[in-house]
Amino acid sequence: MPLLRELSTLLLKARASLALVRDGRAVVGxxxxxxxxxxxxxxxxxxxxxxxxxxxxxxxxxxxxxxxxxxxxxxxxxxxxxxxxxxxxxxxxxxxxxxxxxxxxxxxxxxxxxxxxxxxxxxxxxxxxxxxxxxxxxxxxxxxxxxxxxxxxxxxxxxxxxxxxxxxxxxxxxxxxxxxxxxxxxxRPQVDVRHAGPDLPADDRVVVLYAPTWEGDRPSMEYSSLASHGAAMVAALVGDPRYRVVYRPHPRTGVQDSAYSAAHRAVVGVLAAANAADPAAAHVVDTDSPFGWHLAAADVCIADLSAVAYDWMATGKPLVLTRPAAAQATVEGSELAAAVPLLDAAHAGQVTSRIADLMAGQDDGYAALVRDFFGDTAPGASTARFLAAADALIAERASEEVA
The missing domain is CATH 3.40.50.11720 (3-Deoxy-D-manno-octulosonic-acid transferase, N-terminal domain)
Structure with missing residues (x-):
C-alpha cells in the first residue's frame, strides 16, 4: 500500500507538471x-x-x-x-x-x-x-x-x-x-469600488451576507465557522421569511480539509431546498464573482474573524461575528472581538435574534471602532490615501535615480 500511495503521488505530480507546461505554452501564445x-x-x-x-x-x-x-x-x-x-x-x-x-x-x-x-x-x-x-x-x-x-x-x-x-x-x-x-x-481602498452584481428582488427582505473564511493551513488559523456554525445558521435564516441569504464562501474552502467541502455542500443544499420551496426567497450562492458587490447589496453580514469582517466594518452596517470553534484559533487580543459580541456555535440557530437586535440600532461605540480601524471612511478617502502614498514612494525613488 505505501508503494501504491507513492506511485499515486508521483502520478499526480507528473500530471500537474504536464499541465503547467501546457499552460505555459498557451500563455506564451x-x-x-x-x-x-x-x-x-x-x-x-x-x-x-x-x-x-x-x-x-x-x-x-x-x-x-x-x-x-x-x-x-x-x-x-x-x-x-x-x-x-x-x-x-x-x-x-x-x-x-x-x-x-x-x-x-x-x-x-x-x-x-x-x-x-x-x-x-x-x-x-x-x-x-x-x-x-x-x-x-x-x-x-x-x-x-x-x-x-x-x-x-x-x-x-x-x-x-x-x-x-x-x-x-x-x-x-x-x-x-x-x-x-x-x-x-x-x-481600505477596496470599499470605494462599486462592483456590478446580480439584481436582487426589490422587496422587504433583509439581505444577509454569510461569508465564512477558509479553514486555514494550520490550527492557529482555523477561524472558519463553516463546519461549526454554517448549516445551523443558514437553516435558521431561510426558515424566517424576513431574510434573504447571500452565501459567499472563501475561494480556498476545502483546499486543506475535506470536512469544509462537505460543510459547504450542506449549506448549498439548504439554500437550494429553500429556493425550491419558495422561489421568491431568491437566496444566492456566489462562488465565482469578484468579491465587492456584496458590500453594497447586503444589509447585514455574518463573518468570521477575517478580512471580510473588516471590509464590512468599513460600511458601518451591522456585523455578526462568529467565535471560532477551534481552540487554537484564539481571539484573545482582538480589539474587534472585544468590542463585538461573538456568536458561539452552540447558539448558531439563534442568529436571527442577534440580527434583529443589531438592526434595531447600534451605539456610537461601533462607529468609533470603525474609525479606529480605517480612519476616514468617506467615499474616496481611502483610495486618495493609497494613491498619495504610492505616488510619494515612486517620486522618491525617481529622484534618487536622477541624483
Whole structure:
C-alpha cells in the first residue's frame, strides 16, 4: 500500500507538471497577441508568485491599481503560467510571465519601476526583495487580526500599507524592531469600488451576507465557522421569511480539509431546498464573482474573524461575528472581538435574534471602532490615501535615480 500511495503521488505530480507546461505554452501564445509592454514605461509592479487559486488576492487590488496606473503605469509580474493565464483574461493591467529570476532581472532592467507591491506573505516574495532599486511595499489582501497580519516578515519591506491606527497598535505590540514610520495608514481602498452584481428582488427582505473564511493551513488559523456554525445558521435564516441569504464562501474552502467541502455542500443544499420551496426567497450562492458587490447589496453580514469582517466594518452596517470553534484559533487580543459580541456555535440557530437586535440600532461605540480601524471612511478617502502614498514612494525613488 505505501508503494501504491507513492506511485499515486508521483502520478499526480507528473500530471500537474504536464499541465503547467501546457499552460505555459498557451500563455506564451496569448502574450504574443497582447500589445508588448514598452521598455521604460512601467513605474509600479505587483509581484505575484502564486498559482491561479490565489488570484483573488490580486483581484481585489484591480481598481485601486487601475487608478494608480492613470498617473504611474502598473504591471503584474506572474511567476506561474496558470496565474498568468487567468490574469491575462481579467486583469485591467498589463501582465508579464517571468518564470525565472533571470527573466525578472532582465525585465526590470528595461523598466523604471519605483515600487513593487506584495499582496501576500509567500516565501517566494523574498526572491524579488533582492532588487535594491524599487521600494518594496506589503499591501496584503485584506485587513484582519489574524496572526498572519503580524508576521515578523513585515520587517523585510520598506513600507507596510495598513488600514488604520488599530493595525499600527497591533503590529507594534507583536513585532519588535519595526520602525513605526514604515507603517503607512491608507484605510481600505477596496470599499470605494462599486462592483456590478446580480439584481436582487426589490422587496422587504433583509439581505444577509454569510461569508465564512477558509479553514486555514494550520490550527492557529482555523477561524472558519463553516463546519461549526454554517448549516445551523443558514437553516435558521431561510426558515424566517424576513431574510434573504447571500452565501459567499472563501475561494480556498476545502483546499486543506475535506470536512469544509462537505460543510459547504450542506449549506448549498439548504439554500437550494429553500429556493425550491419558495422561489421568491431568491437566496444566492456566489462562488465565482469578484468579491465587492456584496458590500453594497447586503444589509447585514455574518463573518468570521477575517478580512471580510473588516471590509464590512468599513460600511458601518451591522456585523455578526462568529467565535471560532477551534481552540487554537484564539481571539484573545482582538480589539474587534472585544468590542463585538461573538456568536458561539452552540447558539448558531439563534442568529436571527442577534440580527434583529443589531438592526434595531447600534451605539456610537461601533462607529468609533470603525474609525479606529480605517480612519476616514468617506467615499474616496481611502483610495486618495493609497494613491498619495504610492505616488510619494515612486517620486522618491525617481529622484534618487536622477541624483
Amino acid at each position: 496569448e502574450l504574443r497577441q497582447q500589445a508588448p509592454v514598452a521598455p521604460g514605461s512601467i513605474e509600479a509592479v505587483v509581484y505575484f508568485p502564486d498559482g491561479a487559486v490565489n488570484a483573488y488576492q490580486v483581484r481585489q487590488w484591480y481598481e485601486p491599481l487601475r487608478r494608480l496606473a492613470e498617473t504611474h503605469p502598473v504591471a503584474v509580474i506572474a511567476r506561474r503560467a496558470d496565474a498568468a493565464r487567468l490574469l491575462l483574461a481579467e486583469c485591467p493591467l498589463p501582465v508579464v510571465l517571468l518564470s525565472t529570476m533571470g527573466e525578472i532581472e532582465t525585465w526590470l532592467g528595461t523598466q523604471r519601476v519605483g515600487v513593487i507591491f506584495y499582496v501576500n506573505q509567500n516565501q517566494a516574495n523574498f526572491a524579488a526583495l533582492r532588487f535594491a532599486g524599487p521600494a518594496h511595499v506589503f499591501v496584503s489582501h485584506g485587513e484582519s487580526e489574524k496572526a498572519y497580519m503580524v508576521s515578523n516578515q513585515l520587517k523585510a519591506y520598506d513600507q507596510v500599507f495598513v488600514a488604520g491606527p488599530a493595525a499600527v497598535r497591533r503590529i507594534a505590540r507583536s513585532i519588535r524592531g519595526l520602525a513605526p514610520e514604515r507603517l503607512v495608514e491608507i484605510g
